[in-house]
Amino acid sequence: MLAFEAAWTRALLSTGAVTQDDATKALQSIEAFDPSQTDTLAEGSNRDGLPVPALVKALRQGLADGPAQAIHTGATSQDIIDSAMALTLLAVTDKLATGLRSAISVLDDLRDRFGDAPMQARTRMQVALPATVSLRLAAWQRPLAEHLGRLDTVSNEISKAQIGGPIGLRDRPQGQGDAVAAEVARLLGLTPAPVWHTDRSGPVAMGHWLTLVTGTAGKIGQDMALMAQQGVDELRLSGTGGSSAMPHKQNPVLAESLVALARFTATQQAALAQAMIHEQERSGAAWSLEWLTLPAMCEATGTALRHLKTLLNSVDIMGE
Amino acid sequence: MLAFEAAWTRALLSTGAVTQDDATKALQSIEAFDPSQTDTLAEGSNRDGLPVPALVKALRQGLADGPAQAIHTGATSQDIIDSAMALTLLAVTDKLATGLRSAISVLDDLRDRFGDAPMQARTRMQVALPATVSLRLAAWQRPLAEHLGRLDTVSNEISKAQIGGPIGLRDRPQGQGDAVAAEVARLLGLTPAPVWHTDRSGPVAMGHWLTLVTGTAGKIGQDMALMAQQGVDELRLSGTGGSSAMPHKQNPVLAESLVALARFTATQQAALAQAMIHEQERSGAAWSLEWLTLPAMCEATGTALRHLKTLLNSVDIMGE
Amino acid sequence: MLAFEAAWTRALLSTGAVTQDDATKALQSIEAFDPSQTDTLAEGSNRDGLPVPALVKALRQGLADGPAQAIHTGATSQDIIDSAMALTLLAVTDKLATGLRSAISVLDDLRDRFGDAPMQARTRMQVALPATVSLRLAAWQRPLAEHLGRLDTVSNEISKAQIGGPIGLRDRPQGQGDAVAAEVARLLGLTPAPVWHTDRSGPVAMGHWLTLVTGTAGKIGQDMALMAQQGVDELRLSGTGGSSAMPHKQNPVLAESLVALARFTATQQAALAQAMIHEQERSGAAWSLEWLTLPAMCEATGTALRHLKTLLNSVDIMGE
């Protein structure tokens, strides 16, 4: 949000809407803001339904009118929150891409180690035909690689600067709305795009991708839990979970977690997608549904990829 | 499914796996199959969990061993069902694209008729600033056009031939699995692609797109229901729904339907995405979740676009 | 719906709001209505968002004013639809209770046949401690019996007559709204209750119970699919599903179906419960969400109990 406000002030300066001096003082105030002072923002959120009025007030605190007006003027709460969300989601996809690459790489190792080991292929929970571990590993790895490939599409969906002003007209500052929007997007490294304040396809597309990623991790977790069963005996893990009552047991707890995280994430998508029904020029009810779901989905996906790597790295033996 | 079986037999012929004579007789049987005889397939589905064994048996009925073996040999139930689903979903997207184009076109008309009419922009259910009807219309039309644009991505996701054989090895007929797969894909107009029997990203991506489309239709419906309120009076519709108790009332029933269909479709995505957790080489439990949800989502989306067009066409007055 | 209209006319008669002669003619018309003439109702539903105005018009067709007014006068569409839904859901619970009792009884048989057979208890997908089949069977049977016991609560929730008139005031016929409501409830065998037109706790409670029932069936299905695995070998079924590619396979397709139906039903509850957000005195958007979900949930539960019985009856061997 601070990055947005700084870019906004710079864009106001570049279009001549504010003076160099006012902009400099405004930027100093933005830079000096201590984001750990979250009490103010929380209190403001409780009152206003979002933290922006309180943030803007804090940024303008102690400034003369000129510099104060060089902050946020012409923008609206949704501009700053949605653009900040775009920046955050892009950062999240970077981390998740790293997690995907790690998992893919460990799967390469596993194929080298165990790919030729015999293993029964199983369909509909029944032994089908003899195969090797490589068949299963390829079925795990392929979608992970494709999810990486889908990141281009997802990034296109989410990397759009949101700049529309109070009702989405992008008419501020007067006559320069488009110029400011383009400059803010450039400064933030976001795509210039039409206003999307009432079209939530971007966040929903992000949720969809998270659902795919956790879904594949969940498939791997389910497979590994099944492979680790006594009687099936196609997988031995090291360092698995202990039991308070049965010390002899080694539970594939991370594999089970992957299944739970996948089901959790898939379900959140149902709530997130309701946000598409975003009435009029801004819906608090629809918008805040995104905040109740999308961060949790990002965390669940990050956790799933972390667990997936740990789990795959803990394989001692695979195949019969 | 019949198209797949015919393509399969032709591919077996083209690779020399079956003789011209056997293939001809096999194709005659496939062509002669009366798809309205669904009793046989329903009964088989009840027994086997899917209609393919019964279909194959029916297609081979009365054939000598040679022609009988020129049908389905080397394929598996999932190959035929998933490839048939790909063909069906592509046909569905064609119809839905037409619906989207219609709605976009009616919105053009509405902009011409009412775009300059004054209308209050409303944010968070409160009057924000004066605007014109064109602001609202643009916010309805833009995502519809973008959903059309997203069809390229969706088509890429769903138009993949599924050819893997019993466990996904694509090793049948021996030594010619890849050649047959490529030929079947070519004949069906599908993309040759790696086997995706356990990776359900394609169907889930289709569901995601349906969620976006119905979501935007739901947003429009919600807006129109709000605009039609007495006191707001920004919309008058002709031919709206009657009441059994209050004959004076004119209810925006199609607008309400759009909201319901959007919430319904968004929720199905939660069940559909659970299908990603597709254990081992084929999961009946995960797979059949797709059949319980995706057809209903397609129908809901088709209905939504039909209602949307009717509703937009019924606008008598828009704006203050 | 016809039962409601007949009861309504009789209640109008009993309170003196209509004459015996008009009531008799009205009841003759209601009785003579051919419910298979659904075209009229479908067309009316398309126009009005519900079938009641068309139905009332059809019932009054050809009647003089007196008898015509002895039909539906003072009621509203929601009265008839919700009360009819109550009657239907009660009939559904009767059928499902029979299904539950059947499954419980087959489980008694299985305990007699296999209860003492040794079987490993498994926790977190790992062998835990030795046990007998009776442990598993009891864990299947107990919740089914408790779901039967919960039917008292569910019936209380859903068996309420809905009588409120156009906006829920229950003020029609004038001065006799309560008397008519009580009489209609009595005639229909429903509980007299405050109007619940905007409080959808009843349908949501029904959905909750369906979720519990399919959930337990899904747990049994999941267990049976796991028990039937080669290597675990704790279950042998007769007459299971065949494969088009691997004739040697016997797939536990009904067990898998139970899992899919449980996940499907659980997800519908998310859409059904959105119907609680029922704005103002009647929400078409919220109300029709119930019609998109609750019938499908009832069908899924009926199918699940039917499959459960067939599956349990197909057990040849259980235990090691």
Place this chain on the structure above:
Amino acid sequence: MLAFEAAWTRALLSTGAVTQDDATKALQSIEAFDPSQTDTLAEGSNRDGLPVPALVKALRQGLADGPAQAIHTGATSQDIIDSAMALTLLAVTDKLATGLRSAISVLDDLRDRFGDAPMQARTRMQVALPATVSLRLAAWQRPLAEHLGRLDTVSNEISKAQIGGPIGLRDRPQGQGDAVAAEVARLLGLTPAPVWHTDRSGPVAMGHWLTLVTGTAGKIGQDMALMAQQGVDELRLSGTGGSSAMPHKQNPVLAESLVALARFTATQQAALAQAMIHEQERSGAAWSLEWLTLPAMCEATGTALRHLKTLLNSVDIMGE
């Protein structure tokens, strides 16, 4: 969890399974445990999938074998976690009941203040018939009171002690499993009940009730947001949310929050109910789904009731 362990030790003592001296030392250790040392438990959870093995180890730390064995022996992780969850959920329902009573009471005040004020009843987003504010207030209050009444049923569902030992046989300590279970339940103020380790109807019933409560709050929020619209003008609130771009605006942010919290909670029920498919004698995947959803649902409901009270208390004018 500490309450459970203390009750367990006391029950072991009462049945003679441990000596007075060992029990005393065990209880001293349990009492002395500093629950703020959550690092140990978090680390253990990461390793074992739940905090119990780490907790038991910490409680036994430094004890001789006798007192150490007087802790947890014969119980299992699920006994302690599920019973602790029952205690927690009961405490939650107490708080929520208070919130419901507060809202009901404020609605009484509002009826006294504004009940006779005229207000148009609205159905399907259209003016239906004239009414008074009391009609709307009664429709808000009635389900809240009924949700309070439903607490008896919910409490019955969730207040069951979970005592089954490692696989649910309740056979520990040998020959005294039932006696210990009864005593632990008595000490904790829970109902003695059959083991429910694999039957998750209780938590799902709790989620259902939370869905009903937030649903009604969401209905009220939706109504209030609609009433506050300019043009409808049936509601004036004090102290509503401000806007960063339009200082003149007063946004009904709490009303919108109620809608969002209702949709969020309803959706979580879809994930929670998947926990019914709880395979074998304990499913980490199904069980942990409850932990990902039920606490968030409790928090959302508490927040909704808090917001509801604040919102209702902020009413300045209601009715035309």
